[in-house]
Amino acid sequence: MTPPSDHPNIPRPRVGVLLVNLGTPDAAEPAAVRRYLAEFLSDRRVVEIPQIVWQPILRGVILRTRPKKSAHAYKQVWSEAGSPLAAITRAQAQALQGAFGPDVIVDHAMRYGNPAIGERLAALKAEGCERILLAPLYPQYCAATTATANDAAFLALAGMRWQPALRTLPPYHDDPAYIAALAASVQKSLSTLEQAPDAILASFHGMPARTLALGDPYHCHCQKTARLLSEALGRELIVTFQSRFGRAKWLEPATDTVLAGLPARGVRRVAIVAPGFAADCLETLEELAIRGRETFLAAGGERFDYLPCLNDGEAGIAMLRTILGRELEGWIGAA
Numbered sequence: 001m002t003p004p005s006d007h008p009n010i011p012r013p014r015v016g017v018l019l020v021n022l023g024t025p026d027a028a029e030p031a032a033v034r035r036y037l038a039e040f041l042s043d044r045r046v047v048e049i050p051q052i053v054w055q056p057i058l059r060g061v062i063l064r065t066r067p068k069k070s071a072h073a074y075k076q077v078w079s080e081a082g083s084p085l086a087a088i089t090r091a092q093a094q095a096l097q098g099a100f101g102p103d104v105i106v107d108h109a110m111r112y113g114n115p116a117i118g119e120r121l122a123a124l125k126a127e128g129c130e131r132i133l134l135a136p137l138y139p140q141y142c143a144a145t146t147a148t149a150n151d152a153a154f155l156a157l158a159g160m161r162w163q164p165a166l167r168t169l170p171p172y173h174d175d176p177a178y179i180a181a182l183a184a185s186v187q188k189s190l191s192t193l194e195q196a197p198d199a200i201l202a203s204f205h206g207m208p209a210r211t212l213a214l215g216d217p218y219h220c221h222c223q224k225t226a227r228l229l230s231e232a233l234g235r236e237l238i239v240t241f242q243s244r245f246g247r248a249k250w251l252e253p254a255t256d257t258v259l260a261g262l263p264a265r266g267v268r269r270v271a272i273v274a275p276g277f278a279a280d281c282l283e284t285l286e287e288l289a290i291r292g293r294e295t296f297l298a299a300g301g302e303r304f305d306y307l308p309c310l311n312d313g314e315a316g317i318a319m320l321r322t323i324l325g326r327e328l329e330g331w332i333g334a335a
């Protein structure tokens with residue numbers, strides 16, 4: 001008997017890919033930033049303090065002060081296309097659509113804010129995607145990023161009568177295609193500099209230190225990425241953790257502390273790369289490229305270069321095509 005999907009009148013089920021990143025405010029204004037932070041910082045995967053203790057601090061202190069400060073930071077990196085994270089993730093989805101061709105529908109979503117994961121999963125299903133690869137674009141697994149993106153997707157599926165089949169992208173922190181793309185991108189950026197840097201920092205987003213003891217592999221994944229990238233580049237990298245939040249102890253060493261201390265150790269020229277970010281965003285363009293530069297120069301450094309993320313560049317898109325294509329095995333022909 002002919003399978004139903006081969007019947008000329010029944011359209012063939014399609015395959016969807018949903019790229020997911022963290023999310024960003026809709027505007028660089030305090031009200032929009034407040035909405036975004038309220039959703040983000042209420043996620044129990046992100047702030048692991050009992051809600052009865054945390055919500056009064058969040059509502060009573062943080063959401064009264066931080067939105068204004070953060071909106072000012074966002075304004076410095078905002079472009080006509082909007083937030084860099086939103087614009088680049090959109091461009092990545094478009095470029096990947098071109099790389100995959102018509103066999104696959106590529107879309108994108110954000111864990112917080114817009115476009116929401118549930119909304120885009122429903123849209124893919126409505127377009128006939130009965131099989132969807134959910135791809136949280138975090139190379140290093142962390143419960144606060146990868147797991148919460150997966151949670152949101154499965155929660156959306158919980159409300160569907162006819163669910164699509166869902167695969168999730170595993171972490172790719174040590175994938176040879178990822179390391180090769182990073183190395184190529186770093187080499188390319190370094191080749192444009194007049195002089196080689198004395199030191200290169202690999203700055204990853206920080207996490208509370210206790211998550212390491214609780215069994216989150218994030219710290220180990222960051223260290224492995226840095227070791228493999230260092231081997232591929234044939235030079236040493238200084239691993240640091242950025243974006244400290246709150247009073248608890250976070251993973252160390254802190255990027256800003258290291259940048260401030262390097263000139264005294266004889267490092268006059270520094271380059272910094274952020275291998276854990278699939279796309280440039282507030283944390284790289286403002287915290288590293290603007291404030292990190294100020295910190296290093298104020299401490300006596302002479303030259304600071306920020307090396308961009310893989311973004312929608314050729315190396316990054318080819319890498320995503322390879323690792324996502326592998327996960328689609330059996331769903332599309334000749335992945």
Ligand SMILES: C=CC1=C(C)c2cc3[nH]c(cc4nc(cc5[nH]c(cc1n2)c(C)c5CCC(=O)O)C(CCC(=O)O)=C4C)c(C)c3C=C
Nearest residue numbers: 022023024025046047070085142144145205245281282283
């Ligand atoms: C408890 C607080 C936070 C944890 C834990 C955390 C983990 C974490 N975040 C990223 C990636 C990104 N974070 C971004 C922004 C951002 N992060 C926090 C706090 C925590 N992050 C805040 C409050 C903000 C918002 C900006 C601010 O007010 O400072 C972003 C950029 C978003 C953008 O709009 O550009 C990314 C990306 C990772 C990978 C991670 C854990 C590994």
Ligand SMILES: [Fe+2]
Nearest residue numbers: 022205243283
């Ligand atoms: Fe963050």
Ligand SMILES: [Fe+2]
Nearest residue numbers: 243282283287
């Ligand atoms: Fe930050």
